[in-house]
Structures are given as structure tokens and as C-alpha cells.
Amino acid sequence: MEDKLDIRKYTKDELKVVMQNLGEPAFRAGQIYQWLWQKGVTSFDDMSNLSKSLREKLQNAYVIRGIVTDKVQVSEDGTIKTRFKLHDGAFIESVLIPVTEDDRYTVCISCQVGCSLTCSFCATGKMKRVRNLDAGEIFDQVVEVNKQCEAFYGRGITNIVYMGMGEPLLTYATVVESIDKITSPEGLGMSPKRITVSTAGIAKMIRKMADDGLKVNLALSLHAADDVKRDEIMPINEQNNLEALMEAIHYFHKTTGNRISYEYIAFDHFNEGEEDARNLVKLCSRFPVKVNVIEYNTVEGVSLTKASQERVDAFARYVRSKGVMISVRRSRGKDIDAACGQLANKD
Ligand code: SF4
Secondary structure: OOOOEEHHHOOHHHHHHHHHHOOOOOHHHHHHHHHHHOOOOOOHHHOOOOOHHHHHHHHHHEEOOOOEEEEEEEOOOOOEEEEEEOOOOOEEEEEEEEEHHHOEEEEEEOOEEOOOOOOOOOOHHHOOOOEEOOHHHHHHHHHHHHHHHHHHHOOOOOEEEEOOOOOHHHOHHHHHHHHHHHHOOOOOOOOHHHEEEEEOOOHHHHHHHHHOOOOOEEEEEOOOOOHHHHHHHOHHHHOOOHHHHHHHHHHHHHHHOOOEEEEEEEEOOOOOOHHHHHHHHHHOOOOOOEEEEEEOOOOOOOOOOEOOHHHHHHHHHHHHHOOOEEEEEOOOOHHHOOOOOOOOOOO
16 A cells, blocks of 8 residues: 555646546546545545546555544634644644634644754744655645634635744745645635745745745744844844845745735743834835734743733834834634644644
């Protein structure tokens, strides 16, 4: 079974060749493609418009390497964290964040098992990177959490953020492929405007996103508005300093016109003082950007702690007074370790 090929690796044209080799008409490729990427099935048995004999042929030669729900935890605030088991026994997590009053149901998905970047405040960064997910494994999270959203909230997801485990721009090709499967009319058909790719900041790849004409929104995990502090908590900043990032994001904005946001976790007496606020305002001057200030959730072994509400409010007030769009977000799902920076496959 293990040496069977994953049928989801084939393009539609390649599937036509597969059909030819199996002695089947070419139009079957379209049907199979539809089952895989529009309906998201992970079993050949579910492909009910194929003949039994074709389903058997497929079963004998191929697998669909889907993900399996391993554990579901529901927070008191309605956030749902799901741990998925992958075909090789690795685990990843996805989080459904419902904002019922705004009718917004966002799924935060993972793109790598662990992460190679070692942001000092992040639980995932302490796991080390095991491997990249393939496009199907990223896609499956959307399909599965969408079903979960329908079951819990009576409607499907509205937004997708690539903000779970891993750095999307370090597994660019699979992330782009998954976006294609999620957005194309032959896939789930979701609008790319509802998708946000969040990066710790890799300037070269942000430019590539622009050059490739990606229609998704971009979020930068900023977390500090000067290089000294950012170097301290995000080692990736040493090769991608703020000037390089601002230039790349400016280019992304000019080229695509897509929405840009900064994620900014407020750490106590680290990045929420007056000077930090002034530095942040400067970083918001070149292109329209929205800042999301996020409450920190303690991670074991990390000395950074959560900033007080008063300091966060004063910080946000100053930034807002300079005409920058800024919102302060309550952390979600912290009782189940589902909040930002907490994903680490814990029990
Ligand atoms: S914050 Fe993101 S990029 Fe940094 S270690 Fe965590 S998962 Fe990786």
C-alpha cells in the first residue's frame, strides 16, 4: 500500500493520461478531478459516478493521502482547535475562530510540521521543522474545518489565514498550489480576497508573490518596529531587516493592490512603549496598512509576557491618533492553547 502513488499529485491533464493507461475514457479525468478538489473526498468509494471497476482499478494503484482528525478541542469562547494526523504519523493543528457578531468564521491553517524559524515567543518554533505539507494536506484542513464550521455554526467558513504552524513563504510552491485548489472554479471556488498569507518576513518571497500575481492578502508578523528588537525575537530579521521588508511590501502593494496588515503581539515593556508606537507609525507611512495588536499568551520557557491592557490601549491610542488603522484583538482559544504562537501539538 505504501508504494502506491498519491493521485492528488496529478494535474488534470496528467489524470487524462492515467485514464488512458487504465483503458478509460478521458472525460473520467474531469470527474475524478472534481471529486478530489471540488468535493474534497478522500476515498475512491465516494466517487459515486465512477463505475465500480474503475474505482477498484484506482484503489489498486493509487491512494488519496488525506488527513485524519485526531483530536478536537472547543474553547469556552467558541474557538475550535483540531489536531490532524498525517499519513506518515506527523501531526498538525488548525484553528476555527468564529466571530459570530460579524458573521466571520476564519480558519487558521498550518503549512509545515513544526517550523524552521525560531521566533523566541512561539511554541511552534520550539518544535523544529519536520517537513513541509503538500498542497493536498493544506487543502484538507480547509475542507475539514469547513465541515466542522457547518456542524457547529450552521454555515461554512468565510476566511482563511495561513497563520498556523510553519512559515508559508518557505514552502511557497505548495502554498501557491493549495491556494489554486482552494480558489479555482474547479476547486473550492473561494475568493482569494478571503485568504491571507502571513509571513514572518522574507523580502525576496514577498516580491515573488507580487510578481506571480497572487490575489491574496498579505500579513506581516511584525511584533517589533525597530531592527534591534526584532532581531532579538525574530532571527529571520537578521537577513530580512525592516527596510528590506518595507521595500518588498511596498512593491507588493504597488503591483497587486492587495490588502496588507501587520500582526503585532504586545509584549510587556518590550514593544508597547511610546518610542515603539512612534516607530510603528513610521512603518505605516509608505502604503495603506492595518495593524492588529494581539494579546500574548504565555508559552512555557519564554520570558516575554503579556502587556497590560492600559499600556496596550495607550499604545493603540497613539498610533490611531496618527491616522493609522489599528485594532486591538482579544486573544482567542487560549484555554485550549489555540491562540497565536501556541500551536505545538500538545495534549
Ligand atoms: S511565529 Fe511563525 S514563523 Fe515564527 S516560529 Fe512561530 S510558526 Fe514559525
